[in-house]
Amino acid sequence: METRVRFAPSPTGALHIGGGHTALFNWLKARHDGGKFVLRIEDTDRERSTKEYEETIMSGLRWLGLDWDEGPDVGGAFGPYRQSERADIYIEHAERLLSEGVAYRDGGAVLFRVPRDSDLSFDDEVYGHIDASSEGMKERNAADSLKDIVMIKSDGTPTYNYAVVIDDRLMNVTHVIRGEDHISNTPKQILLYRAFGWTPPRFAHLPMILGKDKKKLSKRHGATSVYEYRDMGYMPDSMFNFLALLGWSGGGAGSSQGSENTEIFTRAAAAAAFDLKDVTRKPAVFDFDKLNYINQEHLKRLDPMVRLEMVKPFWREMGLPAGDGQKRDDAWLADALTLMGGRGRTAKELAEFSDYYLSFEPVKARLSTGELTIPDSEKLRGFMSALLAVPDWTDSALEAEARSWVEKEGGKMKDYAMPLRFALTGMRVSPGIFEVAAHLGRDEVRSRLNYFLPGLPGLPGLPGLAK
RNA sequence: GGCCCCAUCGACUAGCGGCCCAGGUCGUAGCCCUCUCAAGGCUAAAACACGGGUUCGAAUCCCGUUGGGGCCA
Numbered sequence: 367m368e369t370r371v372r373f374a375p376s377p378t379g380a381l382h383i384g385g386g387h388t389a390l391f392n393w394l395k396a397r398h399d400g401g402k403f404v405l406r407i408e409d410t411d412r413e414r415s416t417k418e419y420e421e422t423i424m425s426g427l428r429w430l431g432l433d434w435d436e437g438p439d440v441g442g443a444f445g446p447y448r449q450s451e452r453a454d455i456y457i458e459h460a461e462r463l464l465s466e467g468v469a470y471r472d473g474g475a476v477l478f479r480v481p482r483d484s485d486l487s488f489d490d491e492v493y494g495h496i497d498a499s500s501e502g503m504k505e506r507n508a509a510d511s512l513k514d515i516v517m518i519k520s521d522g523t524p525t526y527n528y529a530v531v532i533d534d535r536l537m538n539v540t541h542v543i544r545g546e547d548h549i550s551n552t553p554k555q556i557l558l559y560r561a562f563g564w565t566p567p568r569f570a571h572l573p574m575i576l577g578k579d580k581k582k583l584s585k586r587h588g589a590t591s592v593y594e595y596r597d598m599g600y601m602p603d604s605m606f607n608f609l610a611l612l613g614w615s616g617g618g619a620g621s622s623q624g625s626e627n628t629e630i631f632t633r634a635a636a637a638a639a640f641d642l643k644d645v646t647r648k649p650a651v652f653d654f655d656k657l658n659y660i661n662q663e664h665l666k667r668l669d670p671m672v673r674l675e676m677v678k679p680f681w682r683e684m685g686l687p688a689g690d691g692q693k694r695d696d697a698w699l700a701d702a703l704t705l706m707g708g709r710g711r712t713a714k715e716l717a718e719f720s721d722y723y724l725s726f727e728p729v730k731a732r733l734s735t736g737e738l739t740i741p742d743s744e745k746l747r748g749f750m751s752a753l754l755a756v757p758d759w760t761d762s763a764l765e766a767e768a769r770s771w772v773e774k775e776g777g778k779m780k781d782y783a784m785p786l787r788f789a790l791t792g793m794r795v796s797p798g799i800f801e802v803a804a805h806l807g808r809d810e811v812r813s814r815l816n817y818f819l820p821g822l823p824g825l826p827g828l829p830g831l832a833k
Numbered sequence: 834g835g836c837c838c839c840a841u842c843g844a845c846u847a848g849c850g851g852c853c854c855a856g857g858u859c860g861u862a863g864c865c866c867u868c869u870c871a872a873g874g875c876u877a878a879a880a881c882a883c884g885g886g887u888u889c890g891a892a893u894c895c896c897g898u899u900g901g902g903g904c905c906a
Contacts, residue, residue: 498837513905550837550904573839573902580901611858615846629845629858646846649902653844656859666872708872719870768868783868795870 369401370540373427373434374530376408377419380591381426383583383652384545384575387609391572391645392543393432394610397637404537405437407448408530410523415450426592429602430609431633436537444537449529456524459532459562460517468561474520478528478561480513486553491541491570491642498553515554527551531558534567543570543642546649570642573613574649583652599680599714601668603632604661610636611660612652616644630663662711670700673713677703680717686724698805699723705797705805722791723806726814732792733818740785740818745775749782750815751822754808761804768800789818 373389375381381389396403405424409415424439436442446452460476463469469478487497517528524532534542549571559566577587589595595605611629616639631639665673674696681688688699702723703716710716721728732738740746749771756767772779787799790811796802803811816822 493838496837545903546838547903553837571838576902578844582902611845613845648839648846650846651844653859656845659859662872706871709870711871765868778868780868787869793869797869797871799868 367540369396369399370404370538371396371401371543372404372406372534372537372539373432374406374408374533375423376411376414377416377423378411378414379419380593381423382590383592383609385423386426386430386592386605387575387612388543388545388572389427389432390430390606390609391614393434394637394640395541395543395570395642396435398640401540402435403433404442404444404539405434405447406533406537407438407450408526409448409450410526410529412450412523422593429596430592430606431602432606449524449533452529452533453522453524455536456518456529456532457522460524460528463517463561469517474522475516476518477514477516478558480515480557484557486556488552488556488566488569490549490552491568492645493546493549493571493647496549496552498550515557517558527554528558531555531562535559535562535564539567541568541570541642543572546571546574570645573646575612576649576651578651578653580649580651587652599712599716600657600661601664601676601713604657604664606633606636607631607664608657608660611656612650613646613648614640614644615646616641630660630667658711662708665710665713665716666708670704671696673703673716674700676713677717677720680714681721681724684717684721686717686721686728688724692724694723702805705801707797709795709797719793719796722793722796722802726810726817729790729792729814730817733788738788738792738794740788742819745777746782746785747819747822748775750786750819753786753803754812754815754822759804759808761798761801764800764803765798790814 371392373385373392375385375389393403395401405427407415407420409420420438424437427434434440436444436447438445438447441447460469463478464471464476469476471477487495489495515527516525518524533539552569552571556566575583577583579587581587583590589598592605596602607630610631665676668676678688692699694702702720706716706720710719733740749768752771753764753767756763768779768782772782783799784794786803787793787796790796790799790802790806806814812822
């Protein structure tokens with residue numbers, strides 16, 4: 367039988383980390399099995415559900431790279447895919463149980479009469495056998511606890527536990543994969559499946575994601591929506607990778623052999639390796655350090671031109687000219703970013719650390735605060751002049767010149783390299799400064815040096831300096 | 834309060850009775866490299882919650898305690 371899984375968010379907010387995590391595992395299951403991933407919108411709460419949030423959730427999923435095969439936007443053979451459009455279906459099925467005498471009306475509501483001594487156990491693909499029908503429970507059931515299950519509320523809308531059963535069944539869902547917080551709903555739902563004479567799907571619950579304080583992830587832990595991560599400069603590949611590692615060890619986490627770090631992987635590799643058997647049961651703490659590391663790794667592996675596109679929005683946000691018609695073309699900018707090496711863990715940091723490639727303005731601004739100073743000494747001027755006169759404008763030639771100059775004049779390399787760095791980047795840290803200088807080009811370097819040390823001797827007209 | 838779930842280094846985890854005085858990854862510390870910071874290389878510190886069993890032998894099985902999480906009220 368073809369695997370069919372679903373992600374069923376309520377459009378009452380943006381796609382949050384927990385939702386993304388659940389969607390991701392469903393996607394993994396579908397793609398591994400070559401099955402179908404269904405998106406269903408659970409918008410029975412008309413008060414809080416909005417079309418905007420529905421859109422936001424969908425674009426959040428797309429951003430993560432999770433595509434669905436059926437859903438409100440793409441349609442499918444089992445629609446409609448919004449609960450608000452399925453009201454008739456819920457009523458119809460409620461009437462069926464009504465006519466069979468296993469449900470009854472109370473006020474405007476329809477309730478399912480739970481049979482005494484019901485078996486409340488089930489087998490979870492992740493948690494194994496779960497049995498809620500304990501002795502103590504049974505005793506109280508006789509009294510009050512075995513409450514009948516509301517299916518349709520008096521306002522005519524279906525309850526969550528009822529609608530989810532109808533929808534999952536009618537959409538031929540084979541595996542219900544959702545957060546562990548739904549474990550306790552499962553027995554009720556199984557009761558409903560039985561009432562209809564249906565075989566329940568397989569259930570697989572996923573561990574919760576917790577904040578640093580081990581509490582369920584919420585606003586007070588900081589960013590919770592996937593868009594906030596995008597805006598912070600995290601990449602979709604990284605978020606996917608990171609989320610997949612939370613509660614799943616099959617991606618290579620823990621495998622003790624091999625020298626390669628197998629915790630960095632692509633969507634395709636994860637899908638190929640995925641198995642519900644490898645899902646963990648312990649709640650997992652969201653760890654920013656690890657996210658940062660994963661993002662950095664993906665950033666390093668990115669194709670240079672793709673990386674450039676990733677960084678551009680952040681440059682623009684900083685007011686830097688990263689659009690078309692710049693004096694530097696994309697290839698040059700991409701090379702500049704490659705030069706950054708592993709510096710910067712997010713696209714945003716990368717942008718911040720590399721602003722001096724786009725413009726001299728931020729450099730001037732930083733130097734003007736006086737925090738960084740370029741000593742105006744004869745020696746330094748001599749050094750700068752010597753550098754500018756290097757015939758072959760490459761990083762190795764520049765470095766060789768610098769070394770021989772230092773050897774001749776005494777002092778330490780950093781006594782010259784640091785002021786050079788300040789003058790060119792306005793920063794205390796940067797890639798190798800000779801590489802930066804080489805990439806900026808002789809003209810740009812000369813003009814930047816002259817800004818801070820006006821009248822460097824012998825510049826104009828030096829042979830070989832044209833261009 | 835009732836019920837359910839969980840329990841290995843700070844974090845994510847491997848482990849499914851002997852291969853474990855517990856392995857990998859992130860983080861942390863130190864060293865190397867070095868014009869700075871990263872990156873990279875090497876090294877180190879760091880865990881089986883506790884108490885009972887079962888067994889020749891337990892991180893692995895059972896019971897209890899404690900702790901954490903969740904659902905319902």
